[in-house]
Amino acid sequence: MKLCTLTRTISSIIQPALSFRPNPGRPISFAAVSPTPQTPLYLRPAVFHDSLTELKKWHKWAKGLASSVGSAFLELDNGPDSTLLHRELDWLIQDAFQHRSDLNPDESLDDAGVVSLRVSLDDLYELWKQRIEGRRPFQYVVGCEHWRDLILSVEEGVLIPRPETEIIVDLVEEAVKESRELGSGLWADLGTGSGALAIGIVRLLEDSGRVVATDLSDIAVAVASYNVQRYGLQDRVAVRRGSWYESLQGDEGKLAGLVSNPPYIPSADIDGLQAEVCNHEPRLALDGGGDGMSDLLHLSSGAAMMLKPGGFFAFETNGDTQSEFLQDYMDTEMKGSFCRLKIVSDFTGIKRFLTGYRAR
Amino acid sequence: MRSGGFKRLNQFLMAAAIKKDQSQCRQMLLFNQQTPYNYFTSAPAAQTVSETHQLSHNLIKIMEQKLSAIETRHAYLMSIVNQPDVLSENYTNANKELKKLRDSIDLINQLRAIHKDIDGLKLMIAESQDDRDMQEMASQDLGQASKEERRLQYLLLKSLLPKDDADERDCILEVRAGTGGQEASLFAMEVFKMYEKYSLKKGWRFEVMDLAESDLKGYKEASAAISGAGVFGKLKFESGIHRVQRVPVTEKSGRIHTSAVSVVILPQADQVDVQLRNEDLKIDTYRSGGSGGQHANTTNSAVRITHLPSGLTVAIQDERSQHQNKYKALKLLCSKLYEMERIRAHTSRSKLRARQIGSGDRSERIRTYNFPQGRVSDHRVGITSHSVDGVLQAENLDIFIDALLLQQEMDAITSFSSSD
Numbered sequence: 001m002k003l004c005t006l007t008r009t010i011s012s013i014i015q016p017a018l019s020f021r022p023n024p025g026r027p028i029s030f031a032a033v034s035p036t037p038q039t040p041l042y043l044r045p046a047v048f049h050d051s052l053t054e055l056k057k058w059h060k061w062a063k064g065l066a067s068s069v070g071s072a073f074l075e076l077d078n079g080p081d082s083t084l085l086h087r088e089l090d091w092l093i094q095d096a097f098q099h100r101s102d103l104n105p106d107e108s109l110d111d112a113g114v115v116s117l118r119v120s121l122d123d124l125y126e127l128w129k130q131r132i133e134g135r136r137p138f139q140y141v142v143g144c145e146h147w148r149d150l151i152l153s154v155e156e157g158v159l160i161p162r163p164e165t166e167i168i169v170d171l172v173e174e175a176v177k178e179s180r181e182l183g184s185g186l187w188a189d190l191g192t193g194s195g196a197l198a199i200g201i202v203r204l205l206e207d208s209g210r211v212v213a214t215d216l217s218d219i220a221v222a223v224a225s226y227n228v229q230r231y232g233l234q235d236r237v238a239v240r241r242g243s244w245y246e247s248l249q250g251d252e253g254k255l256a257g258l259v260s261n262p263p264y265i266p267s268a269d270i271d272g273l274q275a276e277v278c279n280h281e282p283r284l285a286l287d288g289g290g291d292g293m294s295d296l297l298h299l300s301s302g303a304a305m306m307l308k309p310g311g312f313f314a315f316e317t318n319g320d321t322q323s324e325f326l327q328d329y330m331d332t333e334m335k336g337s338f339c340r341l342k343i344v345s346d347f348t349g350i351k352r353f354l355t356g357y358r359a360r
Numbered sequence: 361m362r363s364g365g366f367k368r369l370n371q372f373l374m375a376a377a378i379k380k381d382q383s384q385c386r387q388m389l390l391f392n393q394q395t396p397y398n399y400f401t402s403a404p405a406a407q408t409v410s411e412t413h414q415l416s417h418n419l420i421k422i423m424e425q426k427l428s429a430i431e432t433r434h435a436y437l438m439s440i441v442n443q444p445d446v447l448s449e450n451y452t453n454a455n456k457e458l459k460k461l462r463d464s465i466d467l468i469n470q471l472r473a474i475h476k477d478i479d480g481l482k483l484m485i486a487e488s489q490d491d492r493d494m495q496e497m498a499s500q501d502l503g504q505a506s507k508e509e510r511r512l513q514y515l516l517l518k519s520l521l522p523k524d525d526a527d528e529r530d531c532i533l534e535v536r537a538g539t540g541g542q543e544a545s546l547f548a549m550e551v552f553k554m555y556e557k558y559s560l561k562k563g564w565r566f567e568v569m570d571l572a573e574s575d576l577k578g579y580k581e582a583s584a585a586i587s588g589a590g591v592f593g594k595l596k597f598e599s600g601i602h603r604v605q606r607v608p609v610t611e612k613s614g615r616i617h618t619s620a621v622s623v624v625i626l627p628q629a630d631q632v633d634v635q636l637r638n639e640d641l642k643i644d645t646y647r648s649g650g651s652g653g654q655h656a657n658t659t660n661s662a663v664r665i666t667h668l669p670s671g672l673t674v675a676i677q678d679e680r681s682q683h684q685n686k687y688k689a690l691k692l693l694c695s696k697l698y699e700m701e702r703i704r705a706h707t708s709r710s711k712l713r714a715r716q717i718g719s720g721d722r723s724e725r726i727r728t729y730n731f732p733q734g735r736v737s738d739h740r741v742g743i744t745s746h747s748v749d750g751v752l753q754a755e756n757l758d759i760f761i762d763a764l765l766l767q768q769e770m771d772a773i774t775s776f777s778s779s780d
Contacts, residue, residue: 084660164652318655
């Protein structure tokens with residue numbers, strides 16, 4: 001029996017009991033009938049209190065649980081090892097405690113002292129159990145992901161932005177530096193998820209530059225809107241629900257730039273991935289069809305129509321074969337539409353990105 | 361109150377400096393340990409010092425030569441700038457240099473003016489032998505003018521001393537546990553926290569960059585970025601090996617152990633300072649073993665950067681995003697490259713030895729903290745503080761730092777006098 005299926009059974013038992021709604025503490029400001037995004041732990045008010053003795057007990061238990069994993073997950077499906085889990089535990093404390101230093105051994109707070117928390121002690125136990133026993137992604141546990149110089153709210157239903165995708169922001173920066181005219185145009189982030197790329201690139205544009213961020217998922221639209229608002233960018237980033245270019249009807253030939261991290265994993269491969277991904281992250285954001293390329297090809301075909309002459313695009317792929325295939329496809333099947341097609345590697349040497357310009 | 365004692369102390373120090381009698385200096389510093397004070401490096405002190413003492417004739421003669429050279433250069437640059445048909449490139453370059461000389465020329469002009477006043481007053485005194493009142497007034501004025509002359513001479517001397525441009529910069533602190541296992545790691549943590557407390561005292565910003573903890577909650581390695589005015593100039597002499605002698609917490613038999621901790625202070629620099637090119641960098645990140653990207657969910661965004669031309673490698677892992685790890689790694693790399701270049705440039709160009717600019721042998725044992733005997737000794741200036749806790753709580757650290765800065769200045773004066 002595939003381990004993924006096994007752990008999925010276990011987590012489906014654990015999960016329903018664990019989804020909790022926090023004290024809101026955040027004004028609801030959009031009128032749409034969309035799901036309400038959850039507040040990341042670190043933004044919640046520290047209205048829970050418990051004794052240092054209890055917290056130390058919890059800390060000891062949590063550390064023990066992390067140590068017990070060893071390299072089991074790593075060997076199983078390339079999951080995290082104990083070292084990583086210990087670091088994540090530190091970050092959980094950073095986000096959940098009002099003063100992370102309360103747990104330091106040399107702090108003057110005595111054992112009867114009171115510790116202020118952003119979640120209840122019970123929730124602390126639940127959250128760490130979810131992480132270790134349920135393999136729930138750390139980012140969902142704390143409700144946020146640090147990406148580039150941003151902190152983005154994420155939750156189940158939204159793909160957790162990957163470190164590799166950070167590079168797309170650098171690629172856009174180069175393009176905009178080279179051609180200021182691109183910086184004052186309309187850009188699109190297709191399949192925006194948490195809104196990471198949209199927020200990342202809008203700050204590189206001129207004041208008149210705008211970004212449209214689209215996604216098929218209701219939750220993604222809600223979370224992306226929430227993140228855009230948190231960064232005060234709602235005047236420059238519009239979040240729309242829709243499939244790929246559907247929400248951009250009327251903008252044909254006008255886009256200055258296109259970025260996307262579309263689903264690119266072949267359907268059959270998904271169940272073999274590490275549990276954090278296949279059991280918890282949205283399939284909608286991962287499944288790229290039989291060969292993983294169906295969305296990439298769709299995007300490439302439409303790019304010629306959507307981009308204005310000289311417009312720039314950057315797509316993320318699953319690596320060597322996909323980016324090379326795409327480059328070939330755009331060169332031959334769509335001859336004359338694009339120029340300066342370039343494959344850019346990520347920091348591990350995988351040829352992850354395809355960039356190019358709409359021919360003039 | 362304090363000023364009487366300080367005046368005396370400062371007089372003695374100034375005289376000692378001129379006589380280049382350093383051991384006497386140290387004696388006085390030892391005697392007056394409990395109060396840190398900037399001897400040469402602040403204006404009020406300069407007032408006190410120059411009021412009562414004069415720079416030696418030798419020093420003044422050498423200074424005069426250099427000042428004339430500056431005046432000549434200034435005149436030449438002015439002539440270029442005032443040419444009616446000057447080339448724009450020559451004009452810009454001349455102007456740039458003029459800007460640098462402006463402060464010195466101001467002081468020199470003031471000095472020349474004072475000399476004229478003094479000459480005039482001396483003449484007046486000589487010519488008014490039979491007018492008591494006139495003589496007295498003129499003498500008083502002469503006294504004031506002489507005081508002013510000494511003040512200006514002192515300021516000019518300071519401006520002529522070889523300076524380390526890096527002094528104004530922020531710095532990066534690296535603390536590493538050396539020999540001594542767990543005990544060294546514990547001491548490394550205490551040293552790291554000492555600098556944190558010192559930074560707090562000084563109103564500097566202390567930002568931890570990386571921490572590698574040992575099993576007993578000590579630090580195997582720790583680094584921080586310290587920002588504020590003139591941070592590097594003050595902390596640069598902390599680089600070296602700090603030794604601790606005490607009974608470790610882990611020791612059951614009560615024996616005293618000696619452990620070592622290495623401290624490195626680097627000036628902060630950015631990519632422009634060191635002319636860093638992206639082509640020269642190799643950036644490695646944690647590879648999840650699979651295809652990465654959407655295939656993996658990892659919180660490990662450690663980054664290692666290798667600078668290919670020099671072979672320098674820097675790795676940062678504790679930030680929560682890869683971007684932040686990369687940013688910190690680059691910052692650290694630039695600092696290390698800048699420091700390498702700074703040492704190289706200084707030792708080849710200036711008469712100041714590497715030790716004098718605080719970039720000496722990193723493995724040099726500079727300070728010993730002896731707990732049983734309750735003292736901390738700095739081996740370079742031969743000064744001892746009798747409160748180990750006072751030093752580690754950063755209350756008495758200034759004693760060492762001020763003494764080291766004083767020594768730097770004295771060395772600078774020495775090399776200045778012996779240069780041509």
